[in-house]
Amino acid sequence: MTRTNWRARVGAWVGGFGLPGGFDATSGQRRLKGFTTSRAHVNALIAGAGPEMNARARWLVRNNGYANNAIESWAANTVGNGISPNSTIATPARKDALQRLWLAWTDEADAEGLTDFYGLQRRAAREVFMTGEVFLRFRPRRADDGLVVPLQVQMLPSEMLPLPHNAVAAGGNVIRQGIEFDLIGRRVAYHFLRRHPGDSTDPGLSGETVRVPASEVLHIIDPAEAGQLRGVSRFAPAIVKLFLLDQYDDAELDRKKVAAMYAMFVTSPAPDIPLKPLDPDAPLDQYEVAPGQVVRLDPGEEVTVSAPADSGGTYEPFQYRTLLQISAALGIPYGYLSNDGAKGNFSNSRLSLIEFRRRVAAWQRSVMVFQMCRPIWARFIDTAVLAGALRLPGYDRRRGEYLAVDWLPTKWDWVDPLKDANAEIAQIEAGLKSRTQAIAERGYDAEQVDREIAAERDRERRLGLDFRRPGSPAQGPGAGDPNADQNEPDQNAADPNQDPTQDTAPQEGP
Template identity: 70%
Template structure:
């Protein structure tokens, strides 16, 4: 029945025409994509894709460079919170406590909270997802706030766990859902399936409530449950290009090992004193700079002439790496570290496009899924533990949790031009100083407080520095200040 329906649709499509992409003509006859949902594809191929992606990161220089560039641009020194609590004193106390806790956030003790952000960005790039488990601690553990985060790789949540529970809940790819589709729990393995150094029982799982897990994922399809590696679209080309480069390098190495060939009509004649035998019992001659070697009658010397890589090697490498960079979403220069083909204009265009993608990823993935969840849990724990004194916290929880997240600042491509453009936008009312500072990763209130403290200290010490109006940045620029006010300012 299904086959006849498909044949009927093809006949109708061929008769009507319409979308060429839906026809079964000669050029598309072999193009038969899978109609399976992404969850099915991940269940079948997900473990192999992740394993290959991790292999590339460990063994391929381009892959390693791409992921470091991605993590450095997404997180950098950290996406940092700026509490929106209106009371300045309370806000300062919250920010100070948070700063102290970030050094204690990692349950493994390897890094701080911002280092965990970077590791999360790397893992989502490689495996498509990563998990964090909230680990409450005892008061006697001596932490600023009794809470830590444990990072769990995607391999710890088995894709093969699918079943229907007696209460009507459903487990799909290791995630338990209730009857309305809400995530209830995760079934994690007690040990990594590929870690033979862990003496735990292989295959044993533990149920962890969803409230204790942060699932960081960059979803691409509706209804998607688990993540897809960003290397999925570039794995084949990266691997084949790596093999090609290795073969080319090995070919050149073998060719370079043979410098001279000597042919003789009488190979059985005895060797002279300058000759010898190598480990393979092959006849050899040691050559020295400026040496003149007398050959036997009939012997001829031929130099090695290995084939060159040719003029197609560089264009082929460049075009293949362009396809890989497009698949990974990383600019070519960031993937290959090749700056020879870059100029100011195309570098700026590529950088602006890359930054738009990064900003969307920062907001939709790192901030929304990780930072906000951690901030809310940290605030709740701090209040319950008595580390923060926030009156009527239960009634005003939303107000206290309000927070802006400041990504790392973008370095200016042309500092002078970019600074002038920024100042003109502020003077024209197109943006505020608060917005400009937030875009550069700073909190406006903190910056203003530091400026006021600097000015007070300078005045108390009798120091006077050149004003901003005298800076070369503003010399030659028209002033929007009326003449009288300008004279008073100069006075």
């Protein structure tokens, strides 16, 4: 065999559907004969299918109850009451001033004035689930606009950045799907439409774009593949089944509607002689039957009552299995998608919730916090310092220290909170976790909680009250004795002058 023939034969083996005994997944035999795939990159697929896919996803959310319930469940679990910041500034007074200013600004954050910052988080979570992405634009304001910090955030839907916009900009920058990149691949600008392409009520110029620097834009996206530029709707693998299931439900509803009607068919042996109604003014094709009525028929005529077929026992299992597939495609537990609490026991439901919440926590950290919360927090502090609304000495040198923050999502609620609370108390008492960690997991600041608890204890002492559970570790000595002197110092209390790192246990001997 010559070298050329050998290479040709090996090339035929390797370049075909696979070597004998290889991977069935690449075979072209009977089972996979109709399995055709595309080798196009995800960006090319989004460019061709993105607008129609997003339009169908929005249609389903507006018209399909399951789709609407899924997106509401996703927003409620990923954002809830809001993912709030907890500054780690060491100086309590500066931290308190920063947190108070942030809380005041959150009510003014939305450029449209429709919600607060945490409402923007919820809207962003909905948009990313529905179309795969959303854009936020920083809008600096004038000092005389009356804002506590002259900054607002404007939300722009996916359709505002045109997918077909591909060109070479001045200086050699490349514009791909509306995003401008420099020569080393960094995003430098976004070319937004001046008005929404589907909003005919906006009198703005249709089709015109405006270049916005990338430093003023946040692109919130959960990319599924490497090199992906634009988002893909979470509804993509579920659109077909959601739509077909909706059609199937409509057909079954019509079947039930017809079955509930009382319809009769009159058969006459002389079809050339139409049956005349008793009322000469009634239409020839209309016959009404009243309760207890005696109907007179001509000789030879028969009456047949319609009996449409029922859906039988296959309707419920088919619905359930189809909704399970839709649930898996959307990443939403079946109970959250359908509001059906009858199926599944407590243990199975809890296991599915644990898996769902792990996914949500990962999305919160990698998408919502990293892409939205962090940059907005940094821009807020920068603007507040420059505007004189916040005084942080040495900010130019210690910016990283002042920007340090922990983002606290809303606490998860369980079906049996007592067991979970007891388990958490046991972990704290065993030293497996700290109170600070436990409080942070609930979405609160441990220092703020401790200050509130101290203030409540002080008020209880002044009023002679004690709402703590008897035997609780939170109770001090004599707390259960109403006659105890609350002003008497605790003999077991630690000496404030004692080094807390030293052993304070009593020593043996004289």
